[in-house]
Amino acid sequence: MKATDISRPDYFHKVVDCQWACPAHTPVPEYIRLIADKRYSDAYMINWKSNVFPGVLGRTCDRPCEPACRRGRVEEEPVAICRLKRVAADNKGDVVERMPQPAAALNGKKVACIGAGPASLTVARDLAPLGYEVHVFDGDKRAGGMIRSQIPRFRLPEEVIDEEVGFITRLGPVMHLEKWVDSLKDLMAEDYDAIFVGSGAPQGRDLDLPGRKEADANIHIGIQWLANVSFEHTNKIGRRVIVLGGGNTAMDCCRTARRLGGDDVKVIVRSGYEEMKASPWEKEDAVAEDIPILNYLVPKAFLHENGKLTGMVFEKVKAEYDDKGRRKLVPTGEPDETFECDDVLVAVGQENAFPWIERDCGLEFGKWDMPVVDEDTMQSSIPNVFFGGDAAFGPKNIIWAVAHGHAAAVSIDMFLSGEDVSQRPPPGVTITSQKMGIHEWSYDNDIANDVRYAVPHADKAARLKDIKMEAELGFDQELGFKEAQRCLNCDVQTVFNDKTCIECDACVDICPMDCITFTENGPEPELRQRLKQPATNPEQDIYVSPPLEETGRIMAKDEDVCLHCGLCAERCPTGAWDMQKYIIDIAQAGSCGRAG
């Protein structure tokens, strides 16, 4: 193998699995350390800079960081990163002072954002302080987009949304609420220098089955129904409710139905429990509220009497896999199953809809009638029209919308400064030794053996009665501290200096995870097998040194399960190992010195 080039920003970034997995690349270990230190406002600001909605995301994020967390590979469960974010948000002080101020003067350039959801608001936050005149359009009365319309209040209180949306609106974007954009052509004809489309995926998929029309009064499309509940147009539902679908929207629907009078609510899904799209914790939360999830049942028909829904018929299926591992659901041949119900909520997916984009406006559409958008720059085929969030590549989640917003803001800023948007600004990287004394480090390198702490919930009977009562209480400061201590500080990197190594083996002997091997070099697949513990996780890199002076061997370290405990560095007599904190700052709009 070639010696690892640790000056490449990606190398150590990838070791910080959580940050690498986060679409917005939030510096997770850095803010977790601050939470352990009770510096909640500092922790909040680190989050806010990267992901814009820490309070919202600390309750609702899809948490791509957690399956990536190294802790999940060295023991059972990852660090509860998402809920620690909430600890920072819940306990922060007044942070407005620390945020960017509205631009002192406008730079004369106008940007329109369509939709006031997380993607558009991120664009507004990034561009408004730089002097751009940002106009945000939304059909709803209040800004927030799906954060406000689709996520139930018992998961995300109104105040949290108001506060974090408020942090952005105070930066001075012009908010055009209850203003539905119905023509891209018209908007392009106005004097905007750039347009950002962050209009989401607002159309819930319907199920065209026998009886659908006849029983229409009691069949509701999930996301529309959730929005109606959210805006208080709907406040009750039948006693017996069937929710169709296995995604997070279905989970929100069933839990909402439980709070609006449904005492016999069940979720019925085509696939098996494991393959359901909903996040595992959302499924668990639903089950904990006495909502059974029935699997391998394909909806066949709505039953109705005198124009009123009475139940649904399902075909029983089983999963079969072909040679390529593709799943097919095939009927079991057993008799169909019928479930009685008063209402059905259809949450079987959502779609993009661009009826307001004229197909002759010059915008190129590709597969599935989706606009062609560059994945790095978010630029469409019209150079000054950018996309982000669910509008760009179909339904994803809030954190992806934020990441798209940041990328689009960088592009818009570059584009309107006459630069090539494909030349992305590099990240800022700092790496500093954490050594404070012979055996002292500036971070807590002692490994906590605690298993993951569960988030306390409000009393079940009480919360099921009140749709606005937040179901989760969140970690308090003490639990937050304990959970924070589980973080392995993966951003404190093991940095090796081959010039000072004397090959005494001290690091090899002390390493609790057997990550380090001194051996002859070889091709990677073969070398991986030869390490003290074979490196079987190909997604994790091997850190390889140049040949060592004394024996010509190399140092090979498997990054996979390193605890970042620093014992290699403590036992190293020559300081050939050092623990160095690696901070990578992903470039945002204006970070290239073009502010204003």
Added chain:
Amino acid sequence: MTYILKPRMHHPALKTNALGLTRRDYEGKVSTLCAGCGHDSISAAIIQAAFELEVEPHRLAKMSGIGCSSKTPDYFLGQSHGFNTVHGRMPSVLTGANLANRDLIYLGVSGDGDSASIGLGQFAHSMRRGVNMTYIVENNGVYGLTKGQFSATSDKGSKSKKGVENTESGIDLVALALQLGATYVARSFSGDKGQLVPLIKGALRHHGPAFLDVISPCVAFNNHDGSTKSYDYVREHNEAVNRLDVITGQAAITAEYEPGELREVTQHDGSVLRLRKLGEDYDPTDRIAAANHVQESAAAGEISTGLLYVDPDASDLHDRLRTCETPLNQLSDADLVPGAKALAAINARLR
């Protein structure tokens, strides 16, 4: 030393041996020696050897004297018996323990001060008496605990950290052990576990006095230019006579060897020492040739390592004294107090 304990967590794929123990189960407390000390590597090698040999921790007793080396039994085999004795007196205490309970595996750990200075007599007599033990000297050539004076094993002409030359002759413990009757004699280097671990395994399975001289650089006081026990010097002058594999059970030969390249020695307990020759033909069963070889290579400025001598049919102290086969703690009252009749019979024999 470190301020934190070594984390309990281990690699998720860490192997277990037939006893269901991982290598980590053979560890002890965290070392308080200087960072980079060769002794810690020897401790790691002992841990590895005990794990591979599937030693039941409670069937092993580790004994030591005083010194940096003699602290190390605290850092390995934390579930085994241990006795940290008086300076230089490990061999006597170990001999006594061995006479009382011959069923345990005895591991003596000592240093060049403990064995070549204050304890030289004890070392000599335990070897010539043939105590069934593994005797490891962690040899760094200096008194590390008292800040780096030359020890009795420092080579004549080698230099201290401050540049002072040693004018006295060094004791070669390997040469002594060969002369005194050790029946398994090896030399190794703390920086070469590939060589050291099998040598320890072979010694633990040897029936008779097994002596290992392990050169173990003192990073604080004896790892400079002019030292003959530094990492650099030992790596440059290391001449291994063979490469050892210890085969217990029926492991097949995994690699292809040229005829004559392998020599197999079956020990008393059935374990096979498989020796791969390096360089010129070396017969590790010829004690006089071994003694010559060690001295010739020392004269040539080389450090001869590997399994230098083994007598697979060796006897031990118990064999020679014809002691009873049962450990003393397992003898019943009836065995120990045979009664007046038996006493009369013995007295009659002596009249």
